[in-house]
Amino acid sequence: MSDSVRAPRASFKLARTAVLDEDICRLKYVSGAREEALRRLGMERVGDLLSHIPFRYLDFSRAYTIESAPLGEICTIVGAVDKVSNRPTSKRGMTVTEVFVLDQTGVLKVAFFKQPWMTREFERGDRVAFIGKVEFAYGFKQMASPLFEKLDGLGGAGTILPVHRVGQGISQAWMRRLASVALEQVGTFVDPVPVPLRARRGLMSISRAARTIHFPRTLAEVKCARRRLAYDELLYLQLALRLRNDANLLDVRPIAHVASSHVDAMRRALPFALSDEQDAAVADILSDMADGTRVMNRLLLGDVGTGKTAVACMALASVADSGSQACVMAPTSVLARQYASKTGPLLDQAGISWGLLTGSTPPEERASLLEGLASGNVCVLFGTHAVLGDAVAFARLSLVVIDEQHRFGVSQRNTLRSKGPGADLLVMTATPIPRTLALSVYGDLDTSIIRHRPVPGAGITTKVLESPNRDIAYGALRDALSQGRQAYVVCPLVSPSEGTDELEDVPGLDVDEEGRAQQAVTLHDVETELERIRILVPDKRVEMLHGKMSARAKDEVIDAFRAGEIDVLVSTTVVEVGVDVPNATLMIIENGERFGLATLHQLRGRVGRGKLAGTCYIMTELRFKRGKRSISRDRLEALEKSRDGFELAEMDLRLRHEGEILGLRQHGGVSLRYVDLDADTDLIEAAHEDSTELLRYARSLNSVATLPLRHEVIARYGDIFKEVSGG
Numbered sequence: 001m002s003d004s005v006r007a008p009r010a011s012f013k014l015a016r017t018a019v020l021d022e023d024i025c026r027l028k029y030v031s032g033a034r035e036e037a038l039r040r041l042g043m044e045r046v047g048d049l050l051s052h053i054p055f056r057y058l059d060f061s062r063a064y065t066i067e068s069a070p071l072g073e074i075c076t077i078v079g080a081v082d083k084v085s086n087r088p089t090s091k092r093g094m095t096v097t098e099v100f101v102l103d104q105t106g107v108l109k110v111a112f113f114k115q116p117w118m119t120r121e122f123e124r125g126d127r128v129a130f131i132g133k134v135e136f137a138y139g140f141k142q143m144a145s146p147l148f149e150k151l152d153g154l155g156g157a158g159t160i161l162p163v164h165r166v167g168q169g170i171s172q173a174w175m176r177r178l179a180s181v182a183l184e185q186v187g188t189f190v191d192p193v194p195v196p197l198r199a200r201r202g203l204m205s206i207s208r209a210a211r212t213i214h215f216p217r218t219l220a221e222v223k224c225a226r227r228r229l230a231y232d233e234l235l236y237l238q239l240a241l242r243l244r245n246d247a248n249l250l251d252v253r254p255i256a257h258v259a260s261s262h263v264d265a266m267r268r269a270l271p272f273a274l275s276d277e278q279d280a281a282v283a284d285i286l287s288d289m290a291d292g293t294r295v296m297n298r299l300l301l302g303d304v305g306t307g308k309t310a311v312a313c314m315a316l317a318s319v320a321d322s323g324s325q326a327c328v329m330a331p332t333s334v335l336a337r338q339y340a341s342k343t344g345p346l347l348d349q350a351g352i353s354w355g356l357l358t359g360s361t362p363p364e365e366r367a368s369l370l371e372g373l374a375s376g377n378v379c380v381l382f383g384t385h386a387v388l389g390d391a392v393a394f395a396r397l398s399l400v401v402i403d404e405q406h407r408f409g410v411s412q413r414n415t416l417r418s419k420g421p422g423a424d425l426l427v428m429t430a431t432p433i434p435r436t437l438a439l440s441v442y443g444d445l446d447t448s449i450i451r452h453r454p455v456p457g458a459g460i461t462t463k464v465l466e467s468p469n470r471d472i473a474y475g476a477l478r479d480a481l482s483q484g485r486q487a488y489v490v491c492p493l494v495s496p497s498e499g500t501d502e503l504e505d506v507p508g509l510d511v512d513e514e515g516r517a518q519q520a521v522t523l524h525d526v527e528t529e530l531e532r533i534r535i536l537v538p539d540k541r542v543e544m545l546h547g548k549m550s551a552r553a554k555d556e557v558i559d560a561f562r563a564g565e566i567d568v569l570v571s572t573t574v575v576e577v578g579v580d581v582p583n584a585t586l587m588i589i590e591n592g593e594r595f596g597l598a599t600l601h602q603l604r605g606r607v608g609r610g611k612l613a614g615t616c617y618i619m620t621e622l623r624f625k626r627g628k629r630s631i632s633r634d635r636l637e638a639l640e641k642s643r644d645g646f647e648l649a650e651m652d653l654r655l656r657h658e659g660e661i662l663g664l665r666q667h668g669g670v671s672l673r674y675v676d677l678d679a680d681t682d683l684i685e686a687a688h689e690d691s692t693e694l695l696r697y698a699r700s701l702n703s704v705a706t707l708p709l710r711h712e713v714i715a716r717y718g719d720i721f722k723e724v725s726g727g
Contacts, residue, residue, distance in 0.1 A: 019186045020047035021715075028181050029174075037169030038178075049182050052175075053213045053229070053674075054162035057222060058129050058149055061160065066141055067105035069134045077134075077143075078151070079103040081126040086116050101130065109140040110148075127151045129161070160216050179214045186210075192708040193232065197694075201686050203228045227683065230674040232712075234687035237672075239709065240717035241444035242695055252422045255398045256292030257322040262350050266317035269349035270310055275454035278307055282314045284448045289318055289399070289424050296424035299442050301433055302450035303645035304605030308428050309339070311450070312401055313346055315426055320352045320379050324398035327381045329388075329416060331404050333358040333551045334558050338580060339403075340382045347380060357383035357392070360551040384551075388415050401426045430605075431598050433649055437677055439688050451646060460608035460643070462616045464592065464636045466623060467522075473588050473617035474536055480586040481540055481567055485612070487586040489533055489570045490603055492594045493525035494546045522621050524590035530570045540567040547574050576602045582610030592618035593632045597648045600639055650678075 019026075024043050025035050043049050063076040079101035087096050097118040099110040110130055112118045122128070132146025149163055149172065164175040188207045191198070198205070204212070204224055212225035263286075267274070274282065281300060288296035302308040312328070319326040330336040340356040347354045355369045355378045372378035376395030381387060397420025402413060417423055427445060438447055465472055477487055530544045543566045545557045554574070560566045562581050569575070569584075576599060587607050592600060600618065608614025618639060622632055638651050677684070694706060701710035 020045065020050070020189065022046050024049060027178060027185065029178060033169045034174065037167055040169075041165070041167055046182050046186065049178060050186070050210050050214070051673075052164060052179075053226075054164050056147075056163045057216065057219060058131070058161040058163060059219055060129070061218075063129070065105040066101070066103050066108045069108075069141060071134055071136055071141075074131065074133050076129055076131050077101070077103070077108055078127065078129045079108060081122045081124055081128060082107075083124065084119050084122045086119055101128065107140060109142045110146060111142065111144050113145060160219065160222075162214055162216075176214075183211050183214065190708055192712040193235065194705055194709075197690055201231065201683075201690075203231055206232065226674060227680075230676070230680055231683050231687060233672055233674050234680075234684055235690055236709075236713045236716050238687050238691035239694065239701065239713045241442075242691060243700065243713065244444065252295065254292050254295045255289075255322070255324065255422050255424065257286075257289035257318045257324075257398065257424070259286050259290070259318045260321045262317040262320040262352060263314060265350040266313050266346065266352075269346045270313070272310075272454055274310065275307070275450075275452065277450045277452060278311050278454055281311045281448040281450055284446070285311065285315050285426060286318055288446070289315065295422060296426070297445050298424075298426055299438065299445040299447045300426060300428045300450070301438065301447060302428070302430060303453075304430055304602060305453045305609055306430075306450040307454045308430065308450060309343060310454075312426065312428060313343060315399060315401070316343075316347065316380050317350055317352065319399045320350070322398060324396040325373070325376065325379055325381070325394050325420070326399040326401060327383065327387055327394070327397060327416060327419070328401040328403070329383060329385075331384070332547075332574065333360065333384050333555060334574065334579060335403060336382050336384050337555060337558070342580070343382070352379050353377060354380040354382065357381060357386050358551055358555075359384060359386050360555055361386070385412070388412060392419070394419055396420070397423050399424050399426065401428065403428045404431070430602060431649075437649075439684050451644075460604055460614040460616055462604060462618065462640050464618045464620060464640055467619060467621050470619055473619065476615060476617065477533075477568070477586055477588065478537065480615075481537055484583075485586065486561065486564065486566070486581060486584040487568050487588070488575060488584060488603075488606060489529055489568060490575065490587065490589045491524040491526045491529050491570065491572060492591045493523050494548055494572060495525050495527045498525065523594070524619075526570050526572060529590065533568055533570055537568065541565065542568040542570060545569055545571040545574055547572060573599060573603065575606055579606055580609060581606075582612065585612050585614045587614070587616045589616065589618045591621060592636055593620045593622050597635055597639065597651060598645075601645050601648050604639075 022045065024030055024038055024046060027046060027049070030038065038049065041052065043052060058076060060076065060078065063078055064070075066077055066079065069075045069077055080103070081099060082102045083098075083100040085098055087098055088094070089096055094114060095116045097112040097115055099112075099118075099122055101108040101110060108130070110132075127150070129149045129151060130143055130146045131148070132143035135142050135144070149161070151161070162176060162179075163172060164179075166172055166175050186207075191206045193203070193206070203209075206228065209225040209228035212221045213229065216222045216225065285296070285298060285300075288294075288298055300308055300311060302311075316326050316328075328336075328339055330339060336356065336358055340354070344354055344356075353372075355372060357366065357369055361369070369378065369381075370391055370393070373381060374393050374395060381392075381394075386392070400413075400416050400420065400423050402416070402425070413425075417425060425445075427442070433442075438445075463472075480487055526544050526546050530542060534542045543557055543560070545554060545561075549557075557566070557569070558579060561569050561579075561584075564583060573595070584607050587604055589595070589600065589603055595603075604614075604616035604618075607616060618636060620632070620636060635651070638648060642648055675683070694701065694709065697703065698706045701707065701713070
């Protein structure tokens with residue numbers, strides 16, 4: 001086929017593709033209140049409407065009549081509403097809304113509990129699809145609190161009806177109609193993913209996926225379409241992360257580090273021999289640092305107590321061997337000072353100079369430290385956000401180490417790296433992260449993992465207690481203190497005046513088997529608990545610690561606790577990382593249901609770290625009914641049974657959103673809309689491999705074959721890497 005024939009077809013497809021970027025008001029039927037409703041749902045472009053995919057489907061190809069619906073099974077039944085009424089029950093204040101539904105074969109009774117407003121949802125004659133478990137009682141087939149969808153005259157036997165999330169001003173019927181109009185107007189559009197990649201991964205075209213996800217013929221087709229959308233999401237995110245990295249490293253000359261006398265001296269200074277996993281991580285890091293052709297970007301993942309700091313020390317020693325400098329940035333002054341106190345003596349033994357810079361560093365000490373950094377006399381700097389200040393200048397910064405990366409924004413990471421063009425990056429976290437999540441969210445970083453402790457501690461026993469049984473925990477607290485030990489009490493709030501929006505780590509709302517929210521709970525706060533513990537143990541010194549205290553005040557409390565001058569520390573999750581007090585053997589965590597597994601695992605890791613065994617009591621205000629399952633119960637029971645942080649992280653990923661685990665909501669991260677990180681392991685691996693291959697083929701995606709990909713990546717994730725958005 002000649003070019004004269006191909007060009008018009010390509011131009012036509014590009015014109016159709018351009019429709020995706022047009023304002024939503026360009027669509028037929030979109031104006032006035034309907035336009036406002038769409039914009040409230042976040043739809044500004046035509047492409048946004050097509051990205052607003054159904055969250056469930058009604059499968060009428062498998063719908064039952066009322067007569068044929070099998071008992072004890074979840075079924076779809078379509079019928080006409082005959083009667084709606086509210087009926088009081090024997091339980092005080094409880095109302096049941098009853099909806100009687102007819103079809104040509106019989107009568108179905110549908111019940112909604114404690115929802116009297118449901119009478120306004122139905123009118124006689126409405127055609128409705130109900131999805132729920134079919135039971136039989138009092139002469140009727142029944143459903144309790146089923147899902148339902150008004151059909152508005154659309155859909156029927158033998159069809160798959162999509163159900164979208166809608167809002168005031170737009171109905172399901174209109175959402176389906178507008179999706180159909182958008183698909184008709186866009187037609188077949190350009191697919192950014194090259195054909196060879198789609199063929200290799202067995203993926204349908206993006207045009208077909210868009211049409212199928214909105215109007216499938218079978219539920220099997222829905223799975224195929226979702227996989228294509230999930231793959232795109234993963235691939236574009238991987239490319240965005242890598243492009244951002246490349247943009248920051250353009251025209252940067254990597255520093256080739258060496259490993260000689262200081263590395264040997266550091267290995268001798270360590271109080272224990274490195275484990276095989278630690279040695280492997282050190283080999284990865286030193287190899288990256290020695291490579292003069294590319295800058296190191298590595299993530300070091302390790303559970304609580306696995307010795308990541310020892311591995312980092314070897315990297316710091318290599319910096320000293322190279323005559324350059326390193327900066328270790330921690331999210332809190334508590335953790336920064338912990339690094340200085342634990343790592344400083346090792347650096348001294350290896351003949352490596354170091355300093356500590358936090359917001360509470362005295363002016364004279366700060367001035368002397370800044371002078372030492374500028375002259376190169378200080379080799380390693382430990383610090384908090386204070387190291388990002390303009391006054392902090394290095395003579396030759398060649399390594400940046402960031403601990404608990406998810407607590408920092410990307411801009412902060414880049415600001416620190418800009419102080420040493422070509423500096424290697426080592427990111428560390430004690431928050432166990434499933435590999436699938438690490439690949440998707442930290443796709444621009446190579447990964448080293450340490451799973452096991454090189455020096456096992458005495459261990460920790462975890463016990464979950466409902467609030468009425470807290471005397472057990474308080475008895476254990478008294479016993480521990482009587483033996484000269486110390487303890488932590490952790491609360492989710494600082495004061496009674498705070499609301500739940502102050503919480504940093506809140507799992508999704510727990511519901512019972514019928515979809516109803518669990519009971520409201522009392523939230524414990526540091527100020528109130530401090531007074532309670534002081535009354536409980538009047539002869540002991542009890543103090544508090546929380547993030548709203550000044551840096552100097554926090555340092556004083558931590559120093560006193562570490563020195564044994566404080567017996568009980570009542571705190572928020574600020575003690576989650578960086579507080580290492582071997583004499584502390586007991587922890588009580590209030591409102592355990594309010595924290596994710598990763599946070600709970602990190603918190604309990606503060607005890608049982610040394611030769612003394614630890615015990616952690618996780619208190620919950622929820623009342624768990626015997627035989628009833630719930631997300632909160634499963635999470636807390638998992639903590640009792642497992643000490644493996646990575647195993648718990650995998651479970652957390654299945655129960656919660658990835659952004660909640662890493663705190664991405666607060667730190668400018670991304671949210672994956674179509675990806676199931678638990679089920680889509682193969683897609684995550686594929687996107688990781690394919691992004692590497694694509695950027696090897698065209699580093700900035702500027703080739704003719706990859707320009708559509710570049711456009712889509714910038715359109716979706718341009719805010720992640722603004723440096724390349726104008727390239």
